[in-house]
Amino acid sequence: MTWSERQRPAVLLLAHLLPWPLHGGGQMKSFHALRALATRYDVTLLSFVRRPSEAYDLGPLPDLCPGGIRTVPLPRHRGRDAWHLLRTLGGSDSVVIARDFSPAMHAAVAEVTALRPYAVVHADHLPMAQYLPPGGAASPRLLLDAHNVEHLLWRRMALAEGGSHLLRRFAGHDWPRLRAFEADAVRRADRTLAVSDADADAFRALVPEAADRIAVTPIGVDTDYFRPAPVGLDAESELLTFGTLYWPPNVEGLRWFCAEVLPRLRAARPDASLTVVGAKPNREARELAAVPGVRLVPDAPDVRPFAAGGPVFVAPLRSGGGVRVKILCALAMGIPVVTTTVGAEGIGVESGVHLLIADTADAFAEAVLRLRSDRALASRLGGNGRAFVERHHSPAAAGAALLAAYDSLLGAAAGGRAAA
Numbered sequence: 001m002t003w004s005e006r007q008r009p010a011v012l013l014l015a016h017l018l019p020w021p022l023h024g025g026g027q028m029k030s031f032h033a034l035r036a037l038a039t040r041y042d043v044t045l046l047s048f049v050r051r052p053s054e055a056y057d058l059g060p061l062p063d064l065c066p067g068g069i070r071t072v073p074l075p076r077h078r079g080r081d082a083w084h085l086l087r088t089l090g091g092s093d094s095v096v097i098a099r100d101f102s103p104a105m106h107a108a109v110a111e112v113t114a115l116r117p118y119a120v121v122h123a124d125h126l127p128m129a130q131y132l133p134p135g136g137a138a139s140p141r142l143l144l145d146a147h148n149v150e151h152l153l154w155r156r157m158a159l160a161e162g163g164s165h166l167l168r169r170f171a172g173h174d175w176p177r178l179r180a181f182e183a184d185a186v187r188r189a190d191r192t193l194a195v196s197d198a199d200a201d202a203f204r205a206l207v208p209e210a211a212d213r214i215a216v217t218p219i220g221v222d223t224d225y226f227r228p229a230p231v232g233l234d235a236e237s238e239l240l241t242f243g244t245l246y247w248p249p250n251v252e253g254l255r256w257f258c259a260e261v262l263p264r265l266r267a268a269r270p271d272a273s274l275t276v277v278g279a280k281p282n283r284e285a286r287e288l289a290a291v292p293g294v295r296l297v298p299d300a301p302d303v304r305p306f307a308a309g310g311p312v313f314v315a316p317l318r319s320g321g322g323v324r325v326k327i328l329c330a331l332a333m334g335i336p337v338v339t340t341t342v343g344a345e346g347i348g349v350e351s352g353v354h355l356l357i358a359d360t361a362d363a364f365a366e367a368v369l370r371l372r373s374d375r376a377l378a379s380r381l382g383g384n385g386r387a388f389v390e391r392h393h394s395p396a397a398a399g400a401a402l403l404a405a406y407d408s409l410l411g412a413a414a415g416g417r418a419a420a
Contacts, residue, residue, distance in 0.1 A: 008042040009119035009410070010067060012112060012140070014132075015047035016100070016125035018071065020059040023279040024244040025219075025325025026147055029195075030124050032220035033145065036399030037406075038064040041119070046108055048074040048100070070112070072105045094177035095170070096154065100127040109133065113140070119410055126150045129185035141409050144189040145217075149202045151179035153321030156342075157248060160319040164284075167248055179206070186210050191409045193217045193402070195323045196346030215405040220398030221328045223390055228334030228382070229307040238273060239265075239368065240311040240335070242303045242326055245278035245285035249320030253340075255284065257316035258291045260361035261368075266293055268369055274314070277303050307333045310378070312371045316364065317343035328393050331355070331385030336378040338367045348392065354385045 019030035037043050044067030049055050055071040062069060076099070109131050113121070118140040123129045125147050132142045158171035186192045186207045192214045194200035204211040243250045254276065265272040273293045278285065281298045289296035297306070313330035317339065323346045330337050337355035344357050351357035356371065358364040371378045391397070 008040065010116060011037055011041040011043050012067075012109075012118045012121045013037070013043055013045050013065075014105075014109070014121065014123050014128040015045060016128050018047045018049050018054050018058075018061075020061050021057065024247075026125065028221065028325050028329075029147060029219045032222070032395050032398055033124070033217075033402055034061075034064055035395065036220075036402050037122075039399070040403060040406075042067050044112060044118075045069045046105070046112060047071050048102070048105065050074065050076050067116075070108055072102055072108055074100060074102055074105070092177055092180065094181050095174050096150065096178050097127055097130060097181050101130065105131055120406065123185075123189075126182060126185060129181075129189070132185075132188065135188060135190070141190045142188060143409065144185055144192045146192060146194055146199065146203070148195075148321040149182070149199050149206075150321070151175050151182050151206075152202060153249075153319075154178055156319045156321065157252075160252060164248070164252070167252075183207050186214070189213065191215060191405060193405060195219050196348070198346045199321075215401075215408065217401040217405055218393055218398050219323050219325055219328065220395040221325065221332050221389055221393050223332050223394050226304070226329050226332035228386060229304065229309075238275065238309060238311040239314050240275050240277070240306055240330075241314050241316075242277040242306070242329075243315075243324075245276070245281035245298070247320075249317055250278070251282060251285050253316040253318050253343075254288060256318060256361075257314060257364070258288055258294060261314075261316065261364045262291065262293055264361060264365035265368060268365070269372070275306055275311070277306050303329070304333070307335055311335060312368055312378070313337045314364075314368065315339035315343040321345075323347055327355075328389055332389040332393075334382035334386045336371045336381045337385060338364060338371065340364075349385070349388060353381075354388050355381055 013034060015030055017027055019027050019034055022028050022031055043065045045065045049071045052073055113133055120143050121132055121140045122143045122145060123132050124145045129144055133139060135142055154171045154175040158168050158175055183206050186203055187210055192203055194203055194214060194216050197216055200214050200216050203214050245251060262274060275295045275297060276288060277297045277300050279299055288294050313335040315324060315327050324343055327337060327339060327343060339355060339357060340359050341357055349355055356367040358367040
C-alpha cells in the first residue's frame, strides 16, 4: 500500500526540540505547526531531547502523533561545542550543524522510514536538514521548515557591537560555513517554509533556482492563552521582558538595555524597574539580577501573571533573526511594546501603530517614558497589537498557511503526490 492509498497521508516530523512544554518561541512555532498538521495528516514525531527526563512529559503530543513519538538524547554544553569547533577548524563544516550530528538520529530516521511510506519528511529547523533522506522519484517529499535564515542570524552576531568577544569570533568563523549548508538544504528541499516575506526573499537571493519552492508560513500564537490582562495602577514603573535566557541575542540585548537604557530611565524615574522572566538563564543572564532595578525570575511556568498591572514590554534586540515569538505573545496580551528595528524585523508591524521602535539608548528610554506617561497611547498600541496578532498570527491563520503549503507540495486537487 502506498501513502496515497491511505485515508490520511503520513508525515514524519523531525524536531530540533521536543515541542512540549512550550518554554520558548521555537517550541511554540513547532507545536502549532504540529497541531495544524494533525488535523489532516498522520504524524510521526522524531525529536531530540537535551535530557532524557524531557521525554517524561509529552503533554498533548501523543494525541497529535498517532504515528508515534520517538526521542533521541543530544546533550548540549560548552564542552561539546568547543570539541566540534576544534574538529571543524580545518574543514568546511559548520559547528552549528556538526554539534547536532547524531548517529542515533540517523539510525532512527532510517528505521522509521523503512517501516512505512511517508508523504512528507518535515525537517523542523535547519540542523534537522542533515537527517532528510535522499530525494528521488520514489522518496517522500522533503520539506525544510526554517525558523530563521540561520547564516544571516549568525553573521549579525559576528558583527554585533558589544557582547561576548568569544561569541563574535565563533560566529565570524561559522556563518560562511553555515551559509553553504543552508544553501544546500534549500536546494535539496522540495519546499522551504520561511516565517516572513523578508526571510523568503533572503532564501530566494541565496538559492535563486529554488525561488518557486519557497513559501511563507507565519508563526502562530495561541491567542486564547495569551489574552489581554487587566490593567491596574500598581505597576506604573514596571517594565517586563521574557524569553529564553541562554540564547545569545536575548542576553546580549538585555545586557545593553541594563547598561545603557535602564540608567537613563532611573534618572528620570528612580522607581523604574525591569522584571526579566525566562527559561534556563546562563551565567551572563544571572548576573543581570545584580543590576539595580532588575528582578530575575528564572524558569517561571507561566509568563501571563507578569503581564498584569499594565507593564511596558521591552525587547531590546540588536542581533538575531526570524520572527520574535515573544513580541507576538506580548502583542497578543495587549501589552505596549518597545523594540528595535531588529526586533520588529519580519513581523510586519508599524511603529506608532502597533508598537514603538527605537534603536539608540536615548530613543529607547524616551519611548518607554512616553508610554509610561501617555496611557492613551499605551492603550491604543496594546489594542492594535492584539488585533494584529489575531489577524495575522493566530493558530488558525498560521495553520491555514501551513496546510496550503502542504497542498501545493503534494497536489491537493488530485489527492496525491505532486510531480517531482
